[in-house]
Amino acid sequence: MSQKKSKTVAGRKAQASEPVTFIAPSSTGLVDAAAIDMFGVLDALHPLEGAVNALGAAGINALAPSEGTVQLRLVWTHPSTPVFIRYFVDGKHAVGVTGKGGTNSVSINYAPGQKVSASLRFLGEGWKFKLYAWVSGQAPSHEPVEEGSDPSDAASDNVIVFKVKIP
Amino acid sequence: MKLASMHTVQVAATLVLALSTFSAAAQDTASASSAGTPVLTDEERQRYAPFALAAGTDEATKRGSEANPDPWSVTNSTQLFSRPTFGELFKVSAETTETGSAYQLSGDVWSLFDPFKNRPWGTLQLSGSYAPDTKEASLGLKFNYSTRVAALLSDKVLDTIRERTQEAVDQCLASANVGKRGVTMTDEEEQAFNKSLKYCEDTAGTPVVNKDLQVAYGFRPNFALGVAAAHNFDTGRFAKFAVNGSMEVPLVQGFSLILNGDVANDRVETGGGRAWTLSGTGAVNYTTPIKLELSGAFKLKGCLTDPCEADGSNFEFGPRIAYPVTKDTVLALNLTWKDTGAGLSDVFSGLALSHSFGFEPSKQN
Structure with missing residues (x-):
């Protein structure tokens, strides 16, 4: 399983992550345009693999999470597919949002040791996603905490529930 | 009368x-x-249960994967695009009436361009048919688009x-x-x-x-747009060009309204001139396991060149019943009455058989 994943993303990930330099976000919360990976953005024109990698790479250093939270950033293709996103902390509802446009970012209250679960419901077929987590006080990572794709065209497979392995 | x-x-x-x-x-x-x-x-x-273009359904009647249900579609080899289809990957069909018969093959070509099976907009189908009575073969391309996404x-x-x-x-x-x-x-x-x-x-x-x-x-429709060209093997000449647009408005509980318009430029058999044919169909259908349909159609024909002896304009209507023999095979019977202005004709009956595959069966129900 993990072998297959790393095989499919290895080529693009190397290309997408190398030119990115992590800079501290400014006090305004805006990211320096020069820090955005140009190859990654161009890669966004590619279906699936490229878009997910590029959006993840370009977006991960845009905003730092505030104290005592974890920022969960979901990127997916096809960007036109809406996603119902729901996160739980220790089995308790934390946030529920409708994701549109291929990228969504939310911050939830989090203390180390707590268990975070995610439920994603894609309103469409042929999807693929990656989820990144950024805990306050830690350096952001380009390694997704979870990734997956539509196992088939069957409508019943459009919901995925998983444990979010917070780094 | x-x-x-x-x-x-x-x-x-x-x-x-x-x-x-x-x-x-x-x-x-x-x-x-x-x-x-x-x-x-x-x-x-x-x-x-999901009933959208991109969500493959497992029954042929739900996909709209049947032989052409419209009056006079048989032997009219370019009229392939009677309605939008839902998640149809491949179809082979045959239909016959007193006036002739036609065979058709159609397949989804979108999958070829889209190896990721990412179909946010619709499907593209390539379709070929042959009518042995008129010795006409046609090739057509049809784009299905759903607003129900x-x-x-x-x-x-x-x-x-x-x-x-x-x-x-x-x-x-x-x-x-x-x-x-x-x-x-x-x-x-x-x-x-x-x-x-x-x-x-x-x-x-x-x-x-x-x-x-x-x-x-709600009542958001599905659309299909197609173009087709036909070649006549008897005369060895280009016989016809047709553009066809159709729309299906799903109502509730398996009812839907289908509107279909067809414009064709065809060579008239006798005399060798060319004529325009404008035709339209309206149908209400009800899908249970068996599909029941009532349709009416008009045809207007006008000459473009002299000499030309085109058939007159007429109106046809009749019921149709489609029975799913298996989930992928549909047997349909239709009855048609024709009104050419001089009273109704005797009933024409037609029989159609089609076999198709969907994108992938839904495990939901």
Whole structure:
């Protein structure tokens, strides 16, 4: 399983992550345009693999999470597919949002040791996603905490529930 | 003439019956949604199963994968695009009437361009047919487009659906008794919770989403646009060019309205001139396991060149019944009356057989 994943993303990930330099976000919360990976953005024109990698790479250093939270950033293709996103902390509802446009970012209250679960419901077929987590006080990572794709065209497979392995 | 008017009465009676069932269905839907119980019965789950272009369904009658149901489509080899189809990958069909027969092959070519099976907009089908009686072969391309996709719904509507889904899932989680929540979980407790969550999303959440999406889609139509050209092997010449547009408006409970327009430029057999044919079809169909349909069609024909002896304009109508022999094979019988202005003709009967494959069967129901 993990072998297959790393095989499919290895080529693009190397290309997408190398030119990115992590800079501290400014006090305004805006990211320096020069820090955005140009190859990654161009890669966004590619279906699936490229878009997910590029959006993840370009977006991960845009905003730092505030104290005592974890920022969960979901990127997916096809960007036109809406996603119902729901996160739980220790089995308790934390946030529920409708994701549109291929990228969504939310911050939830989090203390180390707590268990975070995610439920994603894609309103469409042929999807693929990656989820990144950024805990306050830690350096952001380009390694997704979870990734997956539509196992088939069957409508019943459009919901995925998983444990979010917070780094 | 007496026989003809009796048929008209029968047809009218069928239509009235169909409309009364339709209004009863509309009331039923209203009461179901106002009750506010998000968990559906098995029957409701079946009723609100996904019915969109991109979500493959497993029954040929639901996909619209049948031989052409329209009057005079047989032997008219370019009229391949009677309606939008839903998730059809491949189809082979044959149809025959007293006036001739036709064979057709069609396949989805979108999959070739889109190896990721990413179909946010629609499907593209390539279709070929042959009519042995007129010795005409045609090749056509058809684009199916659905406006019944979640991506086209507003943020507000999507948020409402999401909240209702969450409510249903929470109700299910409460009854699933997953143990302490909101307190630091052990790994085993977390595993059990995630299992319950997946179960509740599938059994309580999915039916609510499917139902609410159907309600939100309302009467949004599906469209199909096609072009086709035909070659005549008898004369060895280009015979026809046709453009066809069709629209299907799904109503409730398996009822749908189908409108179809066709413009063709064809060579007239006798005399060798060219003529324009403009035709249109309107049909109401009802899909249970068996598909019942009532359709009416007009044809206007005008000459472009001299000499030209085109057939006159006419009106045709009649019922059709399509029976799914297996989930992929459909046998259809249709009866057609023709009115050329000088009274109704005797009934023409037609038989059609089609076999098709969907993109992938839905495991949902």
